[in-house]
Amino acid sequence: MTEMHVRGLTIAVHAGDRDEALAFYSALLGREPDLGPDPDFYEWEISPGAWLQLATGRTDINPSSFRLRFQVEDIEASAGVLRAKGFEPGDIKWLPGLVAFANLTDPWGNPLGVYQDLGVVAGP
Template sequence: MSVRGMTVAIHVGDREEALAFYCALIGRDPDMGPDPDFYEWEISPGAWLQLSTGREQIAPSSFRLRLKVDDIEAAHETLVQRGFELGPIKQLPGLVTFANLTDPWGNPLGVYQDMGLAPGA
């Protein structure tokens, strides 16, 4: 078996509110919307974020989805300017810098910057 991609599905409520939130977070419209309550972004080749809208009873996910950015400080500033409430930027020295947020339905999210540590080092 050779795994060549992945999808992560997030359940949310109101379609319009969800699209506004996630389009602003990701910085673009979905790559596809094969169903009126289902949208997808290809975050990187073979890695898809799926948004399932119109849910009435939502249990927030038990995992945090973090999106990789090139510059955590610039991303943090951009998201704050777009109206997002992010936590402070935190760092694991030599590994990663990140900031957390949640969507309106309580799903844990975040952005991160890889600090360039080689795998296995």
């Protein structure tokens, strides 16, 4: 029996109006999509082999049941940048030695956020 070797991942988010969705996610990520293979489908490579896919023009949106958080180097500065761009991140939550994060949602109710890795704690 051979093992499956996962080499990457894609995460798809459904959104409504194309122009509004592109503006929201381009501002959030600080750049335009890397790919737009279809007039209602766009992709950003977040890190090598990890892609955020945006499917726009949807009218039957059920917000995601999972939260998609993006890693940042400085959680406080990033939360400030988000606020300056008109986003509304929540309060920063700190788990000392582990992680700090702030949550927000997109206009269609999809749960998002940013986080900062504060270090690794060795397991038992």
